[in-house]
Amino acid sequence: MESALSPRRLNELANSQRAENKQLFKKLKRLKPDTLDKLFHEAHGKEFEKFSCLTCANCCKTISPIITFHDVERMAKALRQKPSVIVDEYLELDSDGDFVFRVAPCPFLQPDNRCMIYGSRPKACREYPHTDRKRMHGILGITLKNVEICPVVYGVVERIKAELRSSSSN
Ligand code: SF4
Ligand code: SF4
Secondary structure (H helix, E strand, C coil), rough: CCCCCCHHHHHHHHHHHHHHHHHHHHHHHHHCCCHHHHHHHHHHHHHHECHHHHCCCHHHHHHCCEEEEEHHHHHHHCCCCCCCHHHHEEEEEEECCCCCECCCCCCECCCCCCCCCCCHHCHHHHHHCCCCCCHHHHHHHHHHHHCCCCCCHHHHHHHHHHHHHHHHHH
Protein backbone atom coordinates (compact mmCIF):
# COMPACT_ATOMS: atom_id res chain seq x y z
CA MET A 1 0.00 0.00 0.00
CA GLU A 2 1.50 3.36 -1.04
CA SER A 3 1.61 6.41 1.19
CA ALA A 4 -0.46 9.28 -0.11
CA LEU A 5 1.29 12.22 -1.70
CA SER A 6 2.09 14.98 0.76
CA PRO A 7 -0.29 17.95 0.41
CA ARG A 8 2.62 20.06 -0.85
CA ARG A 9 3.64 17.54 -3.51
CA LEU A 10 0.01 17.06 -4.55
CA ASN A 11 -0.35 20.81 -4.89
CA GLU A 12 2.76 21.03 -7.11
CA LEU A 13 1.60 18.17 -9.32
CA ALA A 14 -1.96 19.45 -9.57
CA ASN A 15 -0.69 22.93 -10.49
CA SER A 16 1.56 21.48 -13.18
CA GLN A 17 -1.42 19.61 -14.69
CA ARG A 18 -4.04 22.33 -14.27
CA ALA A 19 -4.19 23.53 -17.90
CA GLU A 20 -4.05 19.99 -19.29
CA ASN A 21 -6.76 18.84 -16.87
CA LYS A 22 -9.07 21.69 -17.91
CA GLN A 23 -8.76 20.57 -21.52
CA LEU A 24 -9.30 16.94 -20.53
CA PHE A 25 -12.48 17.76 -18.61
CA LYS A 26 -13.86 19.61 -21.65
CA LYS A 27 -13.40 16.37 -23.60
CA LEU A 28 -14.88 14.27 -20.81
CA LYS A 29 -18.05 16.40 -20.88
CA ARG A 30 -18.65 15.22 -24.43
CA LEU A 31 -18.42 11.49 -23.63
CA LYS A 32 -21.53 9.34 -23.28
CA PRO A 33 -22.61 9.00 -19.62
CA ASP A 34 -21.90 5.24 -19.48
CA THR A 35 -18.47 5.64 -21.07
CA LEU A 36 -17.57 8.43 -18.66
CA ASP A 37 -18.75 6.48 -15.61
CA LYS A 38 -16.81 3.38 -16.70
CA LEU A 39 -13.60 5.39 -17.12
CA PHE A 40 -13.91 6.91 -13.65
CA HIS A 41 -15.04 3.76 -11.88
CA GLU A 42 -12.23 1.58 -13.23
CA ALA A 43 -9.60 4.19 -12.38
CA HIS A 44 -11.15 4.71 -8.92
CA GLY A 45 -10.91 0.99 -8.15
CA LYS A 46 -7.28 0.82 -9.23
CA GLU A 47 -6.25 3.93 -7.28
CA PHE A 48 -7.88 2.75 -4.05
CA GLU A 49 -6.03 -0.57 -4.39
CA LYS A 50 -2.84 1.49 -3.89
CA PHE A 51 -3.87 4.02 -1.25
CA SER A 52 -4.98 3.82 2.32
CA CYS A 53 -6.84 6.95 3.41
CA LEU A 54 -5.21 6.51 6.83
CA THR A 55 -1.93 7.73 5.32
CA CYS A 56 -3.63 10.91 4.11
CA ALA A 57 -6.83 12.36 5.64
CA ASN A 58 -6.32 15.49 3.55
CA CYS A 59 -10.07 15.80 2.92
CA CYS A 60 -10.79 15.69 6.67
CA LYS A 61 -8.02 18.24 7.28
CA THR A 62 -8.94 20.79 4.64
CA ILE A 63 -12.59 20.70 3.53
CA SER A 64 -15.89 20.03 5.21
CA PRO A 65 -18.58 17.68 4.01
CA ILE A 66 -22.11 19.03 3.68
CA ILE A 67 -23.98 17.74 6.71
CA THR A 68 -27.65 16.83 6.48
CA PHE A 69 -30.14 16.65 9.31
CA HIS A 70 -29.95 12.84 9.16
CA ASP A 71 -26.19 13.12 9.60
CA VAL A 72 -26.71 15.35 12.64
CA GLU A 73 -29.11 12.83 14.17
CA ARG A 74 -26.67 9.96 13.56
CA MET A 75 -23.72 11.87 15.00
CA ALA A 76 -25.79 12.95 18.01
CA LYS A 77 -26.71 9.34 18.75
CA ALA A 78 -23.07 8.21 18.46
CA LEU A 79 -21.89 11.00 20.73
CA ARG A 80 -24.84 10.64 23.13
CA GLN A 81 -25.76 14.28 22.68
CA LYS A 82 -28.86 16.12 21.55
CA PRO A 83 -28.87 17.13 17.85
CA SER A 84 -29.05 20.80 18.93
CA VAL A 85 -25.78 20.36 20.86
CA ILE A 86 -24.04 18.95 17.76
CA VAL A 87 -25.27 21.92 15.72
CA ASP A 88 -24.23 24.46 18.36
CA GLU A 89 -20.82 22.96 19.08
CA TYR A 90 -19.57 21.81 15.72
CA LEU A 91 -21.54 23.25 12.80
CA GLU A 92 -22.19 26.45 10.93
CA LEU A 93 -24.13 27.38 7.81
CA ASP A 94 -22.11 28.01 4.66
CA SER A 95 -22.94 30.59 2.00
CA ASP A 96 -25.35 28.11 0.31
CA GLY A 97 -27.24 27.58 3.57
CA ASP A 98 -25.85 24.07 4.15
CA PHE A 99 -24.45 22.85 7.45
CA VAL A 100 -20.68 22.30 7.45
CA PHE A 101 -18.09 21.78 10.18
CA ARG A 102 -17.11 25.05 11.80
CA VAL A 103 -13.39 24.28 11.85
CA ALA A 104 -10.84 22.45 9.76
CA PRO A 105 -9.31 19.97 10.42
CA CYS A 106 -12.56 18.24 11.30
CA PRO A 107 -13.12 18.10 15.10
CA PHE A 108 -13.55 14.31 14.86
CA LEU A 109 -10.24 13.62 13.14
CA GLN A 110 -7.81 11.92 15.51
CA PRO A 111 -4.00 12.29 15.46
CA ASP A 112 -3.61 8.87 13.78
CA ASN A 113 -5.96 10.02 10.96
CA ARG A 114 -8.82 7.85 12.20
CA CYS A 115 -12.33 9.24 12.42
CA MET A 116 -13.73 9.29 15.95
CA ILE A 117 -17.27 8.76 14.63
CA TYR A 118 -16.36 6.51 11.69
CA GLY A 119 -19.48 4.31 11.84
CA SER A 120 -21.71 7.37 12.14
CA ARG A 121 -19.85 9.82 9.92
CA PRO A 122 -21.77 12.05 7.49
CA LYS A 123 -22.91 10.53 4.20
CA ALA A 124 -20.69 12.94 2.24
CA CYS A 125 -17.63 11.63 4.14
CA ARG A 126 -18.55 8.06 3.18
CA GLU A 127 -18.90 9.02 -0.46
CA TYR A 128 -15.84 11.27 -0.83
CA PRO A 129 -14.06 11.57 -3.29
CA HIS A 130 -17.17 10.60 -5.34
CA THR A 131 -15.24 9.16 -8.28
CA ASP A 132 -17.24 5.92 -8.09
CA ARG A 133 -20.56 7.69 -8.36
CA LYS A 134 -23.11 7.07 -11.12
CA ARG A 135 -23.58 9.97 -13.56
CA MET A 136 -20.16 11.51 -13.19
CA HIS A 137 -21.25 14.15 -15.72
CA GLY A 138 -23.08 15.96 -12.93
CA ILE A 139 -19.99 16.32 -10.73
CA LEU A 140 -17.19 16.97 -13.22
CA GLY A 141 -16.70 20.53 -11.90
CA ILE A 142 -16.20 19.43 -8.29
CA THR A 143 -14.05 16.49 -9.42
CA LEU A 144 -11.68 18.86 -11.20
CA LYS A 145 -11.37 20.84 -7.95
CA ASN A 146 -10.81 17.63 -5.98
CA VAL A 147 -7.67 16.89 -8.03
CA GLU A 148 -6.02 19.50 -5.79
CA ILE A 149 -7.27 17.97 -2.52
CA CYS A 150 -7.29 14.22 -2.97
CA PRO A 151 -4.32 12.17 -4.23
CA VAL A 152 -6.73 9.45 -5.36
CA VAL A 153 -8.60 11.89 -7.60
CA TYR A 154 -5.27 13.14 -8.96
CA GLY A 155 -4.35 9.52 -9.75
CA VAL A 156 -7.76 8.76 -11.24
CA VAL A 157 -7.46 11.68 -13.63
CA GLU A 158 -3.91 10.70 -14.64
CA ARG A 159 -5.13 7.14 -15.33
CA ILE A 160 -7.98 8.45 -17.47
CA LYS A 161 -5.52 10.54 -19.49
CA ALA A 162 -3.32 7.47 -20.07
CA GLU A 163 -6.35 5.36 -21.00
CA LEU A 164 -7.60 7.94 -23.53
CA ARG A 165 -4.10 8.28 -25.00
CA SER A 166 -3.74 4.53 -25.41
CA SER A 167 -7.23 4.10 -26.93
CA SER A 168 -6.63 6.94 -29.43
CA SER A 169 -3.28 5.43 -30.53
CA ASN A 170 -4.86 1.99 -31.20
S1 SF4 B 1 -10.45 10.36 0.17
FE1 SF4 B 1 -8.65 11.25 -0.81
S2 SF4 B 1 -8.12 13.10 0.38
FE2 SF4 B 1 -9.51 11.84 1.62
S3 SF4 B 1 -8.15 10.59 2.87
FE3 SF4 B 1 -8.66 9.35 1.07
S4 SF4 B 1 -7.00 9.75 -0.37
FE4 SF4 B 1 -6.91 11.38 1.17
S1 SF4 C 1 -16.49 13.15 10.30
FE1 SF4 C 1 -14.79 11.73 10.15
S2 SF4 C 1 -14.63 11.20 7.97
FE2 SF4 C 1 -15.88 13.09 8.13
S3 SF4 C 1 -14.44 14.81 7.91
FE3 SF4 C 1 -14.61 14.35 10.11
S4 SF4 C 1 -12.92 12.92 10.55
FE4 SF4 C 1 -13.23 12.95 8.33
